[in-house]
Amino acid sequence: MKRTILLLIIIxxxxxIKNTSAQKKKTSESSNLTIEERVEExxxxxxxxxxxxQMCQYVAIEHIRxxxxxxxxxxxxxxxxxxxxxxxxxxxxxxxxxxxxIGSFLHVKDAKEAxxxxxxxxxxxxxxxxxxxxxxxxxxxxxxxxxxxxxxxxLSSSWDNDLLYRVAKATAKEVRATGMHWTFSPNVDxxxxxxxxxxxxxxxxxxxxxSQMGVAFTKGYQGNFGSQNILACxxxxxxxxxxxxxxxxxxxxxxxxxxxxxxxxxYQAQVKAGVYTFMAAHNELNGVxxxxxxxxxxxxxxxxxxxxxxxxxxxxxxxxxxxxxKVVPNxxxxxxxxxxxxxxMHMHGPDFLQPLQxxxxxxxxxxxxxxxxxRKILKAKFLVGLFDQPFSDxxxxxxxxxxxxxxxxxxxxxxxSIILLENKDQLLPLDNPKSILVTGPNANNHRLLGDWTLPxxxxxxxxxxxxxxxxxxxxxxxxxxxxxxxxNPVKNTTIVAQEAENYDAVVVVVGSNSLRYERQExxxxxxxxxxxxNLLGNQLELIQAIYQANKQVIVVLVNGRPLATPWIKExxxxxxxxxxPGSMGGKAVAEILAGVVNPSGKLTMTIPRSVxxxxxxxxxxPMNFFHKxxxxxxxxxxxxxxxxxxxxxxxxxxxIKNEKLQPKEDVILSAEVYNTGTVDGDEIVQxxxxxxxxxxxxxxxxxxxxQRVSLKAGTSKTVTFKIPYNQLGFYNQNMEYVVEPxxxxxxVGGSSDKSKQLVETINIINK
Ligand code: BGC
Numbered sequence: 001m002k003r004t005i006l007l008l009i010i011i012x013x014x015x016x017i018k019n020t021s022a023q024k025k026k027t028s029e030s031s032n033l034t035i036e037e038r039v040e041e042x043x044x045x046x047x048x049x050x051x052x053x054q055m056c057q058y059v060a061i062e063h064i065r066x067x068x069x070x071x072x073x074x075x076x077x078x079x080x081x082x083x084x085x086x087x088x089x090x091x092x093x094x095x096x097x098x099x100x101x102i103g104s105f106l107h108v109k110d111a112k113e114a115x116x117x118x119x120x121x122x123x124x125x126x127x128x129x130x131x132x133x134x135x136x137x138x139x140x141x142x143x144x145x146x147x148x149x150x151x152x153x154x155l156s157s158s159w160d161n162d163l164l165y166r167v168a169k170a171t172a173k174e175v176r177a178t179g180m181h182w183t184f185s186p187n188v189d190x191x192x193x194x195x196x197x198x199x200x201x202x203x204x205x206x207x208x209x210x211s212q213m214g215v216a217f218t219k220g221y222q223g224n225f226g227s228q229n230i231l232a233c234x235x236x237x238x239x240x241x242x243x244x245x246x247x248x249x250x251x252x253x254x255x256x257x258x259x260x261x262x263x264x265x266x267y268q269a270q271v272k273a274g275v276y277t278f279m280a281a282h283n284e285l286n287g288v289x290x291x292x293x294x295x296x297x298x299x300x301x302x303x304x305x306x307x308x309x310x311x312x313x314x315x316x317x318x319x320x321x322x323x324x325x326k327v328v329p330n331x332x333x334x335x336x337x338x339x340x341x342x343x344x345m346h347m348h349g350p351d352f353l354q355p356l357q358x359x360x361x362x363x364x365x366x367x368x369x370x371x372x373x374x375r376k377i378l379k380a381k382f383l384v385g386l387f388d389q390p391f392s393d394x395x396x397x398x399x400x401x402x403x404x405x406x407x408x409x410x411x412x413x414x415x416x417s418i419i420l421l422e423n424k425d426q427l428l429p430l431d432n433p434k435s436i437l438v439t440g441p442n443a444n445n446h447r448l449l450g451d452w453t454l455p456x457x458x459x460x461x462x463x464x465x466x467x468x469x470x471x472x473x474x475x476x477x478x479x480x481x482x483x484x485x486x487x488n489p490v491k492n493t494t495i496v497a498q499e500a501e502n503y504d505a506v507v508v509v510v511g512s513n514s515l516r517y518e519r520q521e522x523x524x525x526x527x528x529x530x531x532x533x534n535l536l537g538n539q540l541e542l543i544q545a546i547y548q549a550n551k552q553v554i555v556v557l558v559n560g561r562p563l564a565t566p567w568i569k570e571x572x573x574x575x576x577x578x579x580x581p582g583s584m585g586g587k588a589v590a591e592i593l594a595g596v597v598n599p600s601g602k603l604t605m606t607i608p609r610s611v612x613x614x615x616x617x618x619x620x621x622p623m624n625f626f627h628k629x630x631x632x633x634x635x636x637x638x639x640x641x642x643x644x645x646x647x648x649x650x651x652x653x654x655x656i657k658n659e660k661l662q663p664k665e666d667v668i669l670s671a672e673v674y675n676t677g678t679v680d681g682d683e684i685v686q687x688x689x690x691x692x693x694x695x696x697x698x699x700x701x702x703x704x705x706x707q708r709v710s711l712k713a714g715t716s717k718t719v720t721f722k723i724p725y726n727q728l729g730f731y732n733q734n735m736e737y738v739v740e741p742x743x744x745x746x747x748v749g750g751s752s753d754k755s756k757q758l759v760e761t762i763n764i765i766n767k
Contacts, residue, residue: 035379035382035383038382038387039375039379039382042126042128042378043375043378045126046126048357048361048367048370049353049357050100050101050126050128051370051373052101052352052353052356052360052374053099053100053102054128054374054377054378055345055346055352055353055356055374056102056103056104056345056346056352056353057103057104057105057106057133058085058093058096058102058104058348058349058350059083059105059106059348059349060105060106060107060108060109060117061093061113062108062109063109064083064084064085065090066109067083068084083315083348085350094120097117097121097123097130098123098124099124100125100126100128102130103130103131103377104130104131104132104133104182104377105117105130105132105133106132106134106135106184106347107142108134108178108179109143110143110144110179110397111177111178111179111392111393111397112394114178114392115179115392117130117132118130118179118390118391122390128378128381129390130390131181131182131231131380131381131384131386132179132181132182133183133233134175134180134182134184135183135184135185136174136175136180136184136185137152137183137187137201137451137452138154138155138167138171138450138452139170139174139410140171140174140175140401141452141453141454142454143174143178143401143454144455144457145398145401145402145456145460146174146402146456147171147174147401147406147407147582147583148410148453148456148461148582148583149167149171149409149413149582149583150410150413150414150417150450150581150582151200151201151451151560151579152186152187152200152201152203152213153199153200153202153203153561153579153580153604154200154413154414154417154418154579154580154582154601155213155413155417156202156203156204156209156213156417156604157204157418157601157602157603157604157643158416158417158600159209159601159604159686159706159707159708160708161215161216162216163412163413163416164216164217164220166220166409167217167220167409167413168185168186168216168217168218168220168221169221169223170405170409171183171221172220172221172222172228172229173228173400174401174406176230176392177392177393177397177400177401178397179391179392179397180230181230181231181384182231182233182380182384183230183231183232184233184235184279185217185221185232185233186213186217186235186270187201187235188202188203188211188214188234188235188266188270189201189210189235189236189239189240189241189266190202190205190206190207190210190241190262190263190266191203191241192205192242192262192615193241193242193246193614193615194533194562194563194605194608195246195247195529195530195611195614196242196243196246196247196248196561197248197514197525197526197527197528197529197530197560198241198248198451198525198526199241199560199561199605200450200451200514200524200525200579201451201526202241203604204603204604204605204640205604205605205606205617205618205619206617206618206703207263207265207266208265208727209604209703209706210266211265211268211269214234214270214273215269215273217232218232218270218273218274218275219274222274222275222276225383225384225385226385231276231277231309231380231383231384232270232275232277233275233276233279234271234275234277234278235278235279235281235314236279236281236282236314237267237279237280237281237290237296237301237311238259238264238281238285239254239259239281239283240252240281240283240290242254243283246530246531246614247529248282248527248529249283250283251283252283252284252285253285253286254285256735257696259285260731260735260737261731264300267301267305268305271305271306271307275309276309276310276380277309277310277311277380278307278309278310278311279312279313280293280296280297280311280312280313280314280317280343281314282314282317282320288327289317289321289325291313291318291320291321291338291343292327292334292337292341293341294340294342297311298342308376309376310344310373310376310380311342311344312343312345312347313338313345313346313347315347315348316348316349318335318338318343318346318351318352319351321333321334321337321338322334331351331355332355332358332359335351335352335356335359336359336364339356339359339365339369339370339373340365343373344372344376344377356370402460402583410582410583410584411584411587413581413582414578414581414582414584414588414589415588415591415597416600416601416708417579417581417601418576418577418578418581418588418589418599418601419576419577419578419579419599419601419602419603419642419643420576420599420643420644421569421575421607421638421642421644422569422572422573422574422575423574423644424573424574425573427552427554427573428554428574428592428593428595428646429592429593429594429595430472430504430505430554430593430594432475433475433503433504433505434476434504435475435477435502435503435504435505436472436475436476436478436503436505436506437478437496437500437505438478438479438480438507438509439481439482439506439508439542439546440482440507440508440509440510440539440556441482441483441486441509441510441511441537441539442464442484442509442510442511442513442558443479443482443507443508443509443556444463444464444479444481445463445484446461446463447511447513447514447515447558447580448461448463448558448578448582448586449582449583450514450515450525450560450579450580450582451514451515451524451525451526451560451580452526453517454516456583460583461583461586462583462585462586462587464507464509464578464585464586464589465477465509466586466587467585467586467588467589467590467591468507468586468589468590468593470590471590471593471594472590472593472594475504478499478503480492480495480496482496482542484521485537486511486513486523486536486537486539487523487537488537489537489538490537490538490539490541493538493541493545496542496546497545497548497549500546500549500550501549501550503550503552504552505552505554506546506550506552506553506554507554508542508543508546508553508554508555509555509556509557509558510539510542510543510556510557511535511539511557511563512524512536512558512559512560512561512563513525514528514580523536524559524560525560530561530611533561533562533608533610533611533614534564535563535565540565540568543555543568547571552573553572553573553574554572554573554574554575554576554593555568555575555576556575556589557575557576557578558578558579558581558585559577559579559580560580562606562607562608563607564609564610564611564613564637565637566609566610566637569637569638576589576592576593576599577601577603595646595679598645598646598647598679598682599644599646600643600645600681600682600684600708602684602686602750602751603640603641604640605640606618606638607636607637608636609632609633609635609636609637610632612629612632613636616636617640618640619640619699619700619703620700621698621699622697622700623697639752639753640751640752641684641686641703641752641753642751642752643684643751645677645681645682645683646679646681647675647676647678647679647680647681647711647713648675648676649673649676649681649683649711649750650676651673651674651685651748651757652671652672652674652758653670653671653672654669654671654748654758655669655671656668656669656746656760657669660762660763660765661725661762661763661764663741663764663765664725665725666723666724666725667721667722667723667746667762668720669687669720669721669723669746669748670721671685671748672716672718672719673709673718673719674715675711675712675713676714679713680710680711680712680713681710681711681713682708682709682710682711683708683709683711683750684706684707684708684750685706685708685719685749686703686705686706686749686752687703687704687705687746687747687748688701688703688746688747688748689701689702689704689727689744689747690702690745690747691728691730691740691742691744692742692743692744692745692761693743694730694742695732695740696731696732696733701747701752704723704727704728707719707721725739728744728764739764740764741763742764743761743762744761744762744763744764745759745760745761746759746761
């Protein structure tokens with residue numbers, strides 16, 4: 001008996017020794033445990049303050065230093081975007097990390113700073129690494145030396161989900177190489193108002209397309225959470241892209257029907273694809289700010305869709321609940337409202353930890369809400385492997401940023417995204433011109449990089465002028481500076497116009513400026529909204545003066561939102577919509593001018609004639625344009641899905657496998673697409689449906705499928721599609737998702753313009 005007791009004591013104490021040493025080990029070494037178990041292990045050791053610390057994000061030290069250098073006095077305090085912590089020294093900020101009161105940073109400058117911050121975290125009691133987030137929206141463009149891919153509106157014009165997936169994957173590699181783990185992308189807002197400065201950040205106006213492309217991004221970023229993957233963030237939840245007056249963050253009213261039809265699908269698709277984070281929107285929805293909206297953050301997101309990741313607030317929006325929206329009287333109440341609604345992380349700054357700690361202590365916020373948020377944030381850190389390796393290899397980073405593979409991908413993306421809007425008398429491609437004049441405010445600078453970009457090395461970027469010089473290397477290519485300001489009158493209009501008559505062709509590059517580091521000169525991008533949609537300054541006068549002197553004018557638009565340019569459409573023979581085509585965009589534009597590349601991009605946002613048409617989307621309701629405008633045609637300038645090629649395509653033989661569909665049966669259809677021209681080209685085949693009669697009104701057409709196909713000159717291909725039965729449905733008056741029996745019109749073609757489509761009808765049989 002004695003021996004047995006002794007044995008038991010020995011076994012127990014051995015077990016105890018084993019357990020305590022296991023606890024002392026970093027959790028990452030307990031590799032036999034699941035992530036959930038590792039999270040629990042850590043949770044048990046954490047104080048309330050440390051748990052809330054994980055919910056706190058701050059802007060990083062170099063960002064603060066640079067902001068202080070750039071901005072002085074009043075503007076430093078008042079500027080909404082400054083990201084400063086007045087009264088807090090850098091040393092105090094560092095101490096917060098050591099004390100375990102910060103779980104995440106954003107706007108970290110580079111791999112070196114990321115490592116320095118992680119060193120601080122390694123001095124904290126539990127050594128929990130920091131999650132570092134960044135706006136790597138179209139490439140890792142806030143970091144110097146990275147690959148800047150075309151902006152999202154550009155990329156969407158390729159109608160190529162696989163391309164978007166590869167872009168996101170490459171972006172993830174660059175982000176990861178610089179010691180960061182989380183991008184605030186994809187933006188899956190459905191762009192519905194071109195006055196809004198952020199259209200360029202979106203995949204356009206169609207909810208189905210935005211859903212698909214968002215998923216391509218989410219999957220490209222997150223992969224299987226390997227060492228080269230990052231967390232994605234679906235933002236901004238929700239409906240901020242149709243602000244009431246066009247200005248960012250202004251209110252949005254939307255019926256439940258509209259929410260479920262237009263705004264929710266892209267977000268729900270990201271949840272299905274496993275997106276790990278969500279960001280709330282700046283705006284209010286139906287009178288309730290999104291940052292304190294439990295209907296959105298809990299009822300829909302978690303309870304209905306089953307989202308398991310965490311939600312981060314947007315820049316100072318918890319503060320705005322009391323400072324601007326005034327739904328609560330102070331910061332403590334703002335924190336309470338937001339956290340109770342379902343917010344898990346505060347972007348950014350000091351006004352969160354203490355109020356929340358107090359709220360838990362007084363019982364106003366349940367501790368379980370904190371545990372829930374903290375668990376999910378810790379899980380994210382395990383998922384991206386931060387506990388195994390919080391540091392990054394600075395030398396390796398240099399080899400990944402803007403490497404040849406990424407450069408090639410950037411070029412491929414711009415080639416596939418640029419849209420030929422107009423080509424009267426086949427002016428393009430240019431036929432061996434001896435001389436080309438290049439001018440216009442966006443011809444020879446970095447504005448083709450778009451928003452969410454910081455200065456990039458000159459040698460990495462090909463401007464449009466540089467691209468033309470490179471591609472037309474036997475021609476006399478001259479650049480005349482017309483001045484770069486878009487807000488002020490263009491300089492040298494007369495000189496440019498006089499010079500223009502001496503050239504075989506003139507390329508005028510106009511548009512907008514989304515570069516955030518050219519703050520005073522921005523005409524597009526975040527928080528740069530417009531009341532008009534014309535070309536600003538006297539860019540139009542510049543084009544008109546050139547056109548007077550020489551009719552061989554090509555207008556290239558470099559812009560982040562649709563611009564209403566009816567005069568240009570009517571007069572200028574060739575117009576290219578380049579959007580913001582990224583690092584290699586200048587080369588791609590030049591290749592298209594030369595015909596080395598056959599243009600293939602198609603519009604994903606309708607281009608209106610004037611600001612009066614801002615609500616024009618292709619998928620409008622039947623009565624939208626029943627009555628006509630008296631002063632302008634009712635049709636837009638260029639419709640959704642439009643884009644020209646140097647070859648011609650013809651559609652024949654639309655075949656629907658089963659024209660009488662049984663309930664639940666998918667629609668299988670095919671069409672024959674012919675390249676009837678003399679050059680090879682890519683066509684984007686688009687499929688739209690129209691529910692002929694329905695118990696609530698439905699759009700005149702809705703995109704349900706698309707495919708990019710490459711066709712050699714003179715050849716054809718059978719393109720097939722499977723439209724899931726459910727995609728024919730809608731929300732009825734009882735807010736039930738139904739597919740109603742009856743007939744549907746199926747339209748297949750190279751544009752949303754019905755005159756360019758093949759049309760067939762199918763019937764869904766009522767059982
Ligand atoms: C934007 C977000 C962005 C955040 C961090 C906010 O102003 O709305 O889209 O992710 O700043 O930079």
